[in-house]
Amino acid sequence: MSSESSSAVRGGSRQPSSLMQVAAFIANVGVGSKFTKLDLFRAVPGVAQADRRMRDLRAMGWEFDNYKVNRNLTADEYLLKAIGVRVDLGEAAPRTVRKNITGPKRRRILERDGHTCQVCGIAAGMAFPDVPERTAVLTIGHIIPVVRGGTNDDDNLRAECQRCGDESRDVTVNPPTKQEVLTHIQHLGSAREKRRLFGWMQAGRRVSDDTERAFNNWARLPYAHRLEVMAALAEQVMKDLPAES
Ligand SMILES: [Zn+2]
Structure with missing residues (x-):
């Protein structure tokens, strides 16, 4: 009986990787919501390399703003902008x-x-x-x-x-x-x-x-830059409009 249960542990559900745990936590925060690095450490104990895991997620389409790009955030805060590949749900990495x-x-x-x-x-x-x-x-x-x-x-x-x-x-x-x-x-x-x-x-x-x-x-530009470029084009489009119609 005991050998059966131990083989089930070995062969069956593997411990989710730290990447999967970090992805699950951040996905749960929800797009448009903030989280801190401390929240992440509390939710996923033992993730020493949270920065690296977040970099891995960025490479899979996850987007978070930090204080460098968003002045409304403090130094330890992140704003979730987009959820990429759901590695936590078993979705395949690129x-x-x-x-x-x-x-x-x-x-x-x-x-x-x-x-x-x-x-x-x-x-x-x-x-x-x-x-x-x-x-x-x-x-x-x-x-x-x-x-x-x-x-x-x-x-x-x-x-x-x-x-x-x-x-x-x-x-x-x-x-x-x-x-x-x-x-x-x-x-x-x-x-x-x-x-x-x-x-x-x-x-x-x-x-x-x-x-x-x-x-x-x-x-592919950040949202703020998209708006600026769009405004620049709007000027040209409006200027050309009367001539075309
Ligand atoms: Zn496609």
Whole structure:
């Protein structure tokens, strides 16, 4: 009996890692709420490297302001801005952590793909429409899976968010029918748009234009900077408006 229970402990539920515990605590704080480092130490006893764990979470799309960027915060306070990959709920860490795609290559692919998921189109750091408190974290995925002979060459790689990069997505999301896709394409309108779509199909990814790249880079700015850039563009847009209409 005792050997049974000890093997259950060994083989079964593992102790959650300190990263998972820190993620669980911070997620529970809620987006838009503050927490202090002391709160974190109290909630997760024995986390000596809370700073490092928070850095790990930042790399997975979690965002917190500190006093350096938000003057309403004291030196030990943090404001939770966005929840990224839920490692505490068993969500997979970005693939790039697990697979061997190097820093410069990763940056090159993300830049080429306009920091946008090539499957669903969400930009890095943007909230998912159906889960607004979660933001997209981009990883590098394979167009042709490695198990089917896909390589790590640039033309077989694309940016994917943590949801689309999840290999189990085929069973969790209802795919459209072939006829629905064909009908949608017929309704695209201009030949230019159809040519553009065809180019994307050939490449196996969206080929982002300059406007999209500008938008995606804007979307990656901190909120205050987004407002400033938007105000700067507003002046130009308003100025040009009467001439155009
Ligand atoms: Zn996606």
